[in-house]
Amino acid sequence: MILKSFLLEQNISLIDKYFIYLIYGENIGMRDDIKSQIKIYFKKHEKILFTQDEILKKKDILIEQVENTSLFSNKKIIFINEVTDKIKDIIYDVGQKPKDDLKIFLFAQTLEKKSTLRKNFEKDNTQGIIACYQDNEKTLGMYTRRKLKDYSGVTQQMINFLIKNCNLDRKTLSNEIDKIKCLFIDKKINTDKLPELLNNNNNLDFNSVRDACFSADKTNLNENLGNIILQNENAYFYLSILNNRIEKLISLNYELKKEKNIEKAIDKMKPPIFWKDKPTFYKQVSRWNSEKLEQARRILFDAEIQLKVNANLNNNTLIKNLILDLYQKASSTS
Numbered sequence: 001m002i003l004k005s006f007l008l009e010q011n012i013s014l015i016d017k018y019f020i021y022l023i024y025g026e027n028i029g030m031r032d033d034i035k036s037q038i039k040i041y042f043k044k045h046e047k048i049l050f051t052q053d054e055i056l057k058k059k060d061i062l063i064e065q066v067e068n069t070s071l072f073s074n075k076k077i078i079f080i081n082e083v084t085d086k087i088k089d090i091i092y093d094v095g096q097k098p099k100d101d102l103k104i105f106l107f108a109q110t111l112e113k114k115s116t117l118r119k120n121f122e123k124d125n126t127q128g129i130i131a132c133y134q135d136n137e138k139t140l141g142m143y144t145r146r147k148l149k150d151y152s153g154v155t156q157q158m159i160n161f162l163i164k165n166c167n168l169d170r171k172t173l174s175n176e177i178d179k180i181k182c183l184f185i186d187k188k189i190n191t192d193k194l195p196e197l198l199n200n201n202n203n204l205d206f207n208s209v210r211d212a213c214f215s216a217d218k219t220n221l222n223e224n225l226g227n228i229i230l231q232n233e234n235a236y237f238y239l240s241i242l243n244n245r246i247e248k249l250i251s252l253n254y255e256l257k258k259e260k261n262i263e264k265a266i267d268k269m270k271p272p273i274f275w276k277d278k279p280t281f282y283k284q285v286s287r288w289n290s291e292k293l294e295q296a297r298r299i300l301f302d303a304e305i306q307l308k309v310n311a312n313l314n315n316n317t318l319i320k321n322l323i324l325d326l327y328q329k330a331s332s333t334s
Contacts (some may be wrong), residue, residue, distance in 0.1 A: 002122055005030060007140070009146065011036045019098035020091065022083070022121045025110035026270050028247045029170025031107060034130065038077065038105060045103075046076035049301055051294045052083045059090055065100060066094055079295065082250070083108045095127060109254045117142050121268040129321050134270055137163055143170065147177045152215060153189030163195065169271040171244045179202050199220050205306030206230075206238060210245055212331045213323050214284045216330040225323065233317035235307055239300060242326065246296050248273075249288050262325040326331045 001018070008014050015021070015038060023034055039047065048065050055062045065078055080087070082107045091106065111118040120130035135143070144159045161217035180189065205228040211222035230238065248269070255265035266273055266281060273281055288296070303322050306313060 001125050001128055003128050003238075005024065005130050005132055006142070007035065008130060009143070011106075012041045015041060015103070018104070018126065019102070020095050020104045021128040021130065022106045022108065023130045023132065024118065025217075026110050026251070027132040027134050027170060028244070028251060029172075029174060030132040030135070032089065032171065032247060033174065034132070035079070035107065042075070042077050042103065043063075044075070048078045049298060050080045052080060052087050053291075053294075055080065055090060056086060060182050062094065066099065066104075069101070075203075077103045077105065078287055080104065080106045081297065082254075082290070083119045084111075085115055088120060089108070091117070092115065092120065093178065095124075095249075097187065098126070108249060122152070122247070129208060135168060137168070138171060140166075140168065140173055143312060144173065147174075148180070148189070151184065151187045151189050153184075153191060153202065155191065158189070158191050158194065159282070163234045165202065167271055167274075171247070175237060175240050175244070178240060179234075182231075182234055182237065209285075209323060210241055211280050213242075214245055214288065214330055215250070215280065215325045216287055216327060218327075218331075221323075225320065230319055236304075237309075238319050239322075240302060242322070243297075243300050244286075246293055248298065249281075249285060250290070250293050253290050256285065281333055282329075292329055292332075296326055296329055299329070305329045 003014065023031055025031065044299065050062065062078070062080075065076075083091075083196060087106075091104075094104065108117075114120075118129065122126050140163050141156075141159050144162055146153065148154050162173060162176055165279055168177060180194070183193070184190070205224060208224045208311075209228055212224055250271060252265055255268045257264060259265045259268065262282060262285065299322065306318060307315065
């Protein structure tokens with residue numbers, strides 16, 4: 001059964017309706033937003049993370065999680081990333097025995113209309129499917145107002161400024177909104193401070209750290225990581241920036257498998273990659289295959305859990321250790 005993404009974003013409780021969901025599409029930011037909302041809505045559930053490849057190699061690992069009771073909670077949710085038609089039969093079998101204490105969420109890149117997996121979900125009234133299409137100025141405007149609905153000082157001029165600043169990229173816009181929330185903790189936005197906030201050197205420095213990390217550039221990483229001052233309260237914002245790069249590299253790997261040419265693959269990316277950033281992506285995609293990117297996803301997933309369960313954690317140290325872990329992964333040959 002088809003569910004409209006904007007309805008789900010407005011009312012996440014709609015996610016209670018079905019046992020299994022397929023969330024697909026080229027809008028990385030929207031997919032990530034929905035995943036984040038799911039995590040928050042089911043915050044007391046145990047969370048299990050799989051990739052399609054892991055399940056195809058050993059089908060029993062999914063069956064065991066479906067049939068066994070959680071050791072840590074009364075209920076659990078299972079995320080399965082990067083799914084394709086290859087997993088359709090396994091998902092069909094699992095879907096025949098829905099359970100009240102379990103939800104399963106499948107995430108995919110673009111699925112063509114001819115996709116059997118997509119067709120199965122669209123015609124099945126017992127399963128949910130959500131398409132994540134690219135945003136435009138109208139949808140991003142609605143998104144911004146929804147994210148800042150509890151804040152005063154939100155004007156159309158401010159929204160237009162934010163949207164222009166993010167180049168119609170929801171993930172970038174989400175990062176900017178997170179910065180606004182960190183600065184205006186009293187929920188009273190002073191628009192005069194926005195240009196300074198959204199273009200400060202510290203944010204640019206962290207982008208340099210991210211690029212050196214994913215490029216396995218030891219010299220620049222040491223220099224930038226030594227100079228940057230990480231704000232302890234901005235830990236989730238830093239995680240979001242790192243996660244955005246991982247998701248973009250996953251999408252680029254996906255396009256590269258289809259196009260067999262890196263330049264054509266980069267030109268297919270939506271939102272488009274700026275010309276000045278293309279050399280960085282050339283370098284990074286050569287170091288990060290699909291398996292390593294899934295491992296990076298897990299590293300971030302674990303870091304996010306640590307932030308949530310350990311209030312006494314030094315966020316600055318966690319982020320720096322996370323960056324070093326990702327650098328080691330980028331440097332490795334396997």
